Amino acid sequence: MNTTQIGKISILMIEDDKLDEALVISTLERDGLSFEHTAIQNKQDLHTLLDSRPWDVIVSDYNLPAFSAYEVLDILEANNLDIPCIVISGCLNEETAVTLLKKGAHDFIPKHNLVRLVPAIRREVAEAKNRATKRQVEQALKQKEKLLNNIVGALGEGLAVTDAQGRILFINPEAERLLGWRNNEVSGLNLHRLIHYLKADGSPYPEQDCPVGNYTRQGIPYRTEDEIFIRRDGSFFEVSYVATPIRENDQVIAVVTAFHDISRRKQAERELNESRCRLRELSSFLQSVREEERTRIARELHDELGQALTALKMDLTWLLTRFADDQDEMLVKTDNMITLVDSTVDSMRRISANLRPGLLDDLGLAATAEWLLAEFQERTGVEYTLKISHEEFDFDNVLNTTIFRILQEAVTNVARHAKASRLDVELEDCDERIVLSIKDDGIGLIHQAASANKRKPFGLLGIRERVTSLGGHIDITGQAGQGTKIRVMLPKQVITEPLKEHDKSIAG
Numbered sequence: 001m002n003t004t005q006i007g008k009i010s011i012l013m014i015e016d017d018k019l020d021e022a023l024v025i026s027t028l029e030r031d032g033l034s035f036e037h038t039a040i041q042n043k044q045d046l047h048t049l050l051d052s053r054p055w056d057v058i059v060s061d062y063n064l065p066a067f068s069a070y071e072v073l074d075i076l077e078a079n080n081l082d083i084p085c086i087v088i089s090g091c092l093n094e095e096t097a098v099t100l101l102k103k104g105a106h107d108f109i110p111k112h113n114l115v116r117l118v119p120a121i122r123r124e125v126a127e128a129k130n131r132a133t134k135r136q137v138e139q140a141l142k143q144k145e146k147l148l149n150n151i152v153g154a155l156g157e158g159l160a161v162t163d164a165q166g167r168i169l170f171i172n173p174e175a176e177r178l179l180g181w182r183n184n185e186v187s188g189l190n191l192h193r194l195i196h197y198l199k200a201d202g203s204p205y206p207e208q209d210c211p212v213g214n215y216t217r218q219g220i221p222y223r224t225e226d227e228i229f230i231r232r233d234g235s236f237f238e239v240s241y242v243a244t245p246i247r248e249n250d251q252v253i254a255v256v257t258a259f260h261d262i263s264r265r266k267q268a269e270r271e272l273n274e275s276r277c278r279l280r281e282l283s284s285f286l287q288s289v290r291e292e293e294r295t296r297i298a299r300e301l302h303d304e305l306g307q308a309l310t311a312l313k314m315d316l317t318w319l320l321t322r323f324a325d326d327q328d329e330m331l332v333k334t335d336n337m338i339t340l341v342d343s344t345v346d347s348m349r350r351i352s353a354n355l356r357p358g359l360l361d362d363l364g365l366a367a368t369a370e371w372l373l374a375e376f377q378e379r380t381g382v383e384y385t386l387k388i389s390h391e392e393f394d395f396d397n398v399l400n401t402t403i404f405r406i407l408q409e410a411v412t413n414v415a416r417h418a419k420a421s422r423l424d425v426e427l428e429d430c431d432e433r434i435v436l437s438i439k440d441d442g443i444g445l446i447h448q449a450a451s452a453n454k455r456k457p458f459g460l461l462g463i464r465e466r467v468t469s470l471g472g473h474i475d476i477t478g479q480a481g482q483g484t485k486i487r488v489m490l491p492k493q494v495i496t497e498p499l500k501e502h503d504k505s506i507a508g
């Protein structure tokens, strides 16, 4: 604030001489000061008036009979009041002036020459107002700082503030608790070298390899959940942290790292992952056992029952030739038996093929897919197309079986749910992977509320499980009224899901 911005000034005048008071007032008026004043003569009045309201300035006579300017200054100091005090005196003495100024008087003006009085009042009032504003700002800042400290102290998240070179400026109580260090012990130490010098696999983590510096220098926060912080006692915890740069004038001046311990969560994730892997292995094992069992039953049905029925038919045919012409009844019965054996052989073949088509092992995947779809068309009347990218479309047993079972389930679903009139199947051999797409023009996938007495569906889930266990990818789309499409991509090189190296090292 400058002297021209001051409004009406309130003056507390300490003067016992009415003439001197009139002299001061006329000087103030002559020099154009806008003011109001109250004059007092003793200490008691001074106390009362200082308590009653704020004053802009005190103009005090140097020596009064009841008390002196020194006492005025003492009272101001004792009450912690920053009111400028200008002393007026008839006896100009340099030594006195210096003593008064040292004691806190703001100016010293001779009574016989008051020309400096108004400029001095204006200057001192302006300066006092500036000091008051500054005090208010400082007070507000202090309050904010206190609030901030309380928040940072109460935060359930560890905080470490470093300078642009990575030296610790401050850690909060939660960081102290997590790391085992006290704030005053780590101030000035390099944060990375103190708590971040090992990677999650236990190998050294040189500071130049740590991405925090790189990111924050560019003004970008860096966050991760794959690292560890090392405690004071050398033990470590898996940490989730975000390091955020603080910028001033385009310069990074500090980095705030907020972190928390995620060891428990990571351990739970590892256990879940491990149990998923085991479940997947178990599911694959069960699939293969089931497949072997089906193959064995299909073969035994075909070979043993098939042979026995063929032998039976041959014997019945032989028997036919042995009957006399008048044994009509026997002839008809035997003929019926031959027809029954034929239809039993057909049923047996169909059951055996459904369990595991021998075609798959003998003629390969393409021929089996063609057979499956032809059989489907015959049974349902739904037209199909089958597009196969290569004539030789045949893979190892696991892939052949997987693709066939997916196709079998999808085709069964079309027959059971789709109300389709058309089915398009495509098998593509694309270098590294096989792509199978099955598309119908039926009702699409309509959400149906699960009814209590209906068993849970497992067809699509089984398809997903088979695909995932081989490291493949599946998309199932089917908007209402727009048919359903299943697109499966399987790697030719089977990828199983071992535990990640990182997980092993932590778990171990």
Ligand SMILES: Nc1ncnc2c1ncn2[C@@H]1O[C@H](COP(=O)(O)OP(=O)(O)OP(=O)(O)O)[C@@H](O)[C@H]1O
Binding pocket: 413, 414, 416, 417, 418, 440, 442, 443, 444, 445, 446, 448, 456, 457, 458, 459, 460, 461, 484
């Ligand atoms: N091609 C399709 N068209 C329309 N709806 C389908 C199609 N395929 C699946 N669905 C719907 O998705 C549901 C789940 O299919 P999923 O194969 O998993 O079970 P399901 O066929 O009902 O029983 P499950 O296969 O276990 O014998 C089906 O009940 C059906 O509502």
Ligand SMILES: [Mg+2]
Binding pocket: 409, 412, 413, 458, 459, 460
């Ligand atoms: Mg199904």
